[in-house]
Amino acid sequence: MIEVRVYEGLIRNHRELARELGVDVAGLSRREREEVLVIAAYERWGTQMGTHVNGQFAIALYDDVEQRLFATRDILGAELLYYFQAPDALLVATQIKDLMGQPGFVKELDQELVQFFLGFTYVPGEETLFKGVYKLEPGGFLTYDATAGLQLGRFWELTFEPDESKSLDDWADAIEGAMEASLGDICDPGDATDSFLSSGVDSSWILAKSQARTGYCVSYENQKVSEDKDAAATAASLGRDFEGITVSPQEFFDTVDEFLLAYEQPSSDVAGLSLYCACKQLAARDSGRIVFSGEGADEFFAGYGVYTRARRLQLQPDPVYMGSTYIMNPREQRRYLKRFFPNRNARAFMKERGAGGRAYDTLNWMLYTEMRSYFEGSILFNSVRIARGTGLDIRMPYCDLRMFEIARHMPSRFKAADGKNNIALRAAASRVLPQEVAYRRKLGFRCRCVHG
Numbered sequence: 448m449i450e451v452r453v454y455e456g457l458i459r460n461h462r463e464l465a466r467e468l469g470v471d472v473a474g475l476s477r478r479e480r481e482e483v484l485v486i487a488a489y490e491r492w493g494t495q496m497g498t499h500v501n502g503q504f505a506i507a508l509y510d511d512v513e514q515r516l517f518a519t520r521d522i523l524g525a526e527l528l529y530y531f532q533a534p535d536a537l538l539v540a541t542q543i544k545d546l547m548g549q550p551g552f553v554k555e556l557d558q559e560l561v562q563f564f565l566g567f568t569y570v571p572g573e574e575t576l577f578k579g580v581y582k583l584e585p586g587g588f589l590t591y592d593a594t595a596g597l598q599l600g601r602f603w604e605l606t607f608e609p610d611e612s613k614s615l616d617d618w619a620d621a622i623e624g625a626m627e628a629s630l631g632d633i634c635d636p637g638d639a640t641d642s643f644l645s646s647g648v649d650s651s652w653i654l655a656k657s658q659a660r661t662g663y664c665v666s667y668e669n670q671k672v673s674e675d676k677d678a679a680a681t682a683a684s685l686g687r688d689f690e691g692i693t694v695s696p697q698e699f700f701d702t703v704d705e706f707l708l709a710y711e712q713p714s715s716d717v718a719g720l721s722l723y724c725a726c727k728q729l730a731a732r733d734s735g736r737i738v739f740s741g742e743g744a745d746e747f748f749a750g751y752g753v754y755t756r757a758r759r760l761q762l763q764p765d766p767v768y769m770g771s772t773y774i775m776n777p778r779e780q781r782r783y784l785k786r787f788f789p790n791r792n793a794r795a796f797m798k799e800r801g802a803g804g805r806a807y808d809t810l811n812w813m814l815y816t817e818m819r820s821y822f823e824g825s826i827l828f829n830s831v832r833i834a835r836g837t838g839l840d841i842r843m844p845y846c847d848l849r850m851f852e853i854a855r856h857m858p859s860r861f862k863a864a865d866g867k868n869n870i871a872l873r874a875a876a877s878r879v880l881p882q883e884v885a886y887r888r889k890l891g892f893r894c895r896c897v898h899g
Contacts, residue, residue: 448511449486453518455526455541456481456504459632459847464488464499477635489517494588497521497602501632501848505583507539515592522603523743524585524823525846527831530597531580537591542835543580543711553579559788562780566793568715568772569828571800571820576712585823605803605818607811609858618861619875621853622748623656626875629847630657634737640842641729642739643722644689646677648869649741649750651884652876653844655685659739665725666691681884692725699724709836710829719829726837734838742830743845746822747854749810749862750869750889757809757863767798768813770821810859 458464458481465472465480468487472480485506488496496519497504503525507518518539520528531538533551540546547554557578563570573582583589586603613621630653634640642654644662654662664678675691682689699720706723707714714720729736745751751771760766773793781787797816804815827846834841844850854862861871868889877885 449489450509450511451482451486451506452509452516453505453507453528453539453541454478454482454485456485456502456506456521457633457842458484458500458502458504459629460501467499494519494590494600495602497586497588503843503846505541513592515590517588517590518583519588519602520583520585522586522848523827523846523851525827525831525843527828528583529575529580530583530589532597537589537597543575543577546580555579558786559791562777562784562787562791563793563796564713565775565780565783566773566777567770567821567825568774569821569825570712571770571824572796605815607804607807607815607855609811610856611858615861615871615874618853618857618871619878622850622872622875623878625847625849625853626652626656626844628849629844633739633842633844633847638737640737640739643741644678644682645741646674646681646884646887647741647750647889648873648876648880648885648887649744649845650739651678651681651880652872653739653741654682654687655876655879657739657844659687661688661690663725663729663738664689664691665721666693667721668693668695677884677887681880684881684884692728694721694724702727706836710832716825716829719833722829723833723837726833726839726841730837730839735840737840737842740830740841740843741845742826742843743822743850744869744872745889746814746817746826747845747851748857748869748872749814749859750872752868752889754810754813754863755866755868757813757859760813761809766809767794768801768816769793769797770817772821772825773797808859810863814854814862 461480461484464484468491470483470487472483488499489508492499503521505520505526505528509516516537518528520526527541529540529543529546531546531552536551538546538549538552546552555578557576560570560574560576570576573584587601590598640657640659641661641663642657642659644650644654644664662678662682664675666675667673679689702724706720753771760768800819801812801816804812830841857871873885
């Protein structure tokens with residue numbers, strides 16, 4: 448018998464899976480049907496079950512006949528799955544705090560990784576700030592039994608395969624079709640939805656293409672760091688309601704401790720803290736509220752300004768892309784740390800992390816590196832921790848494998864070129880958005896109210 452030990456997720460292709468597996472899920476809640484489906488998928492496909500699931504998932508199953516634990520995590524890393532090797536067992540959980548109460552767990556700071564946190568503003572890779580606590584990598588799986596112990600494997604590898612046969616309009620068509628399919632699968636019939644809305648094209652297009660009733664934007668008393676005027680104008684042009692959710696300085700600072708407990712690690716993400724405050728307000732109004740968010744668009748289709756400068760990176764003698772958020776070099780880290788570990792070389796780490804992307808052009812190499820570091824370790828991590836911490840049901844239309852497959856096959860010139868970014872995505876969005884919104888310059892991290 449297969450038992451579900453751990454499950455968090457959202458399976459988008461549940462209808463297709465149920466038909467293919469011959470499973471009757473009629474009348475079940477979303478969680479009930481998904482637990483039934485993951486058991487059936489494991490019984491059919493074993494460790495390769497993840498290749499058949501379009502969605503986000505963190506799964507741990509126990510086979511009481513084989514006395515074996517199996518765990519796996521989705522391709523993008525939209526759900527978190529941690530494990531810790533205790534003396535007589537492997538502990539698994541979607542939150543580190545859930546490991547702490549289990550027999551054999553030892554809580555200890557991994558001092559060597561503090562400098563990585565200072566450098567990147569998060570910890571890239573599979574290690575964490577808790578010694579011995581690891582994240583299962585995206586697209587990975589593990590098995591554990593008393594005889595073989597812990598075994599790690601992968602069911603998926605990140606690759607880029609540019610298709611030169613399509614035009615810009617073809618790619619815009621494909622992105623539009625994927626968005627419509629994603630929005631059709633990400634919710635059940637009858638679900639009422641809203642959407643986060645910034646001034647950017649990513650979230651604006653979600654509002655335009657979805658049935659979301661209201662666009663929500665974090666608003667500040669200091670309007671120099673707010674995007675709500677532009678966001679409100681976008682909502683009005685689409686005939687949707689709009690609300691700026693005000694986060695006061697008092698609320699911001701009063702929420703710091705709660706925010707850090709939800710994150711289970713330090714954080715320098717002030718935009719994340721503001722969004723956490725806003726999500727708390729929304730969840731308090733309606734615990735079942737579903738809100739769309741724009742994670743994935745920038746990392747799939749090259750939405751950050753740094754991607755327009757890809758050629759500069761290639762001119763360096765031994766180029767290493769350090770990611771979007773590397774802010775403190777080793778010399779600066781030494782100024783603040785009592786102990787610095789020279790063996791923990793951030794440049795060497797990121798060089799190895801991005802090594803598989805060197806087969807591609809510079810932009811796709813950067814995106815490859817980003818996918819294996821910042822996107823999973825910071826962007827998606829933030830969304831999962833905010834959702835779990837506040838109870839708000841955040842859903843990400845761009846984080847769909849159909850959308851990602853388009854990005855994998857799209858040549859770089861349709862992503863970023865000649866000082867422009869998000870080229871194909873903007874082309875698709877311009878069909879339903881005002882031109883000034885579809886082609887508005889991204890404001891960046893300093894004042895963004897939501898991702899996108």
